[in-house]
Amino acid sequence: MAMPTVSNALASTVRYATAFHRQQAINTYFEHNDHFEVYVNLTNFLFDNYKQALTIIHDSKTILPSLKRDLSIDDNSIFYKWLEEEKEYLEGLSHEPPEETLHMEYWQRLEKFEASR
Known part of the structure; x- marks a missing residue:
């Protein structure tokens, strides 16, 4: 919606x-x-x-x-294991990777620098 x-x-x-x-x-x-x-x-x-x-x-x-x-x-317990692995993976994505954050900060500072000229 x-x-x-x-x-x-x-x-x-x-x-x-x-x-x-x-x-x-x-x-x-x-x-x-x-x-x-x-x-x-x-x-x-x-x-x-x-x-x-x-x-x-x-x-x-x-x-x-x-x-x-x-x-x-043969064993349905593998599905629960996969579910836990997926949960751990998704929880690990709850924060932006530091490298991405640095790239964004660098870009923003370049923009501010360009605007200040």
Whole structure:
């Protein structure tokens, strides 16, 4: 759902408004979204995901045994091991790599240097 991005555009229109008009614009915006966009999009999203989940569950009953056979997997505990490995990997990505951070800082400083000329 793209609502946060869309609602960010509202900020520029209410930035210099009085507190009353700011609140009025925000309320009007979200009332409009509630009635015309959000519920329809949410309903479609949930329904499509529900259908997809049912398809996956149905297909997995035939696909999973053949995949396990093809990969010579006899013990289901390997799936839990893979899940833990994936979790560790994803948690390791929670911070930007230091090298990337240094590249970004260097680029930003170059930009500031160029702008100061």
